[in-house]
Amino acid sequence: MKHSKKLLNNNVTNLLKSICSEIGERNFFEFDAIGCDGDHVHLFVGAEPKNSPSRVM
Numbered sequence: 001m002k003h004s005k006k007l008l009n010n011n012v013t014n015l016l017k018s019i020c021s022e023i024g025e026r027n028f029f030e031f032d033a034i035g036c037d038g039d040h041v042h043l044f045v046g047a048e049p050k051n052s053p054s055r056v057m
Helices: 010-027
Strands: 030-036 041-046
Touching (some): 010 030
């Protein structure tokens, strides 16, 4: 069985939210939800229809 390390603590999570906010402002994306579960991140992103999903990613 594979075990993953919990690397996403509060400091890293806050930094990630700050970075996502800056990216959103530059590219006109809206991060509706950002969640961290210790070893992975969930992002719910809204973008204008002119931006393809691959561009957002």
